[in-house]
Amino acid sequence: MKVLVRGNSIRCSQCEKMFPSGYEYRMHWESEHFYPYLKTNSFDFKRALEDASYNRNVERLIKEISNNI
Ligand SMILES: [Zn+2]
Numbered sequence: 771m772k773v774l775v776r777g778n779s780i781r782c783s784q785c786e787k788m789f790p791s792g793y794e795y796r797m798h799w800e801s802e803h804f805y806p807y808l809k810t811n812s813f814d815f816k817r818a819l820e821d822a823s824y825n826r827n828v829e830r831l832i833k834e835i836s837n838n839i
Pocket residue numbers: 782783784785786787798799802803
């Protein structure tokens with residue numbers, strides 16, 4: 771008897787991990803591929819959050835990521 775397993779339907783484009791939903795993927799992407807990237811480029815994320823214009827850029831990036839799911 772063959773069992774179809776649902777879930778793990780989204781593959782990370784950066785490291786090929788699988789995720790059951792866009793939410794998990796987004797959380798993973800942000801923590802694994804977004805914030806570290808900002809750090810390696812000497813981008814102060816905490817400070818950016820306090821800066822409205824930078825914050826808009828961050829939100830735009832996250833929206834672009836979400837649109838690609
Ligand atoms: Zn990944």
